[in-house]
Amino acid sequence: MLVLSNNTTLNSLLSKLLQHYLKQTNSSTLSQARSASSNLEIIYVLLMIGLFGFFTVGVMLTNIRARRLEESRDPYNTYIATDVWHKKDKEYFQAKLIENYNLCCVFENQLAVEQPSMQIPEAKSS
8 A cells, every 4th residue: 555655646747847848937937928929019019110111211312312303403493593594584685675776767857856946836715
């Protein structure tokens, strides 16, 4: 009987040790799985931030490039921001003035010219 009791005690001790070991391995695998999943979560977040940053930088660079190309043909930068349009406008105005002056003819009406020696006839009242 003593052998049997030792055997059952040994079996219970072994089963307790096995259960304790299984609990530790289960909890360690769960913690390892949790740490692995948390590592994957961090990688996922960093990947999403990287993709968003890449997209944002691409849009910004495209916008800056388009504005540089647009600025060269922009009327504001070509005419208003510089004084070129003032000079061109002044030259155009002077050319038009000279052209109109050359085309202009003055006809003198001798009857309408002021003649101080002659008196204006007065209307007779009736």
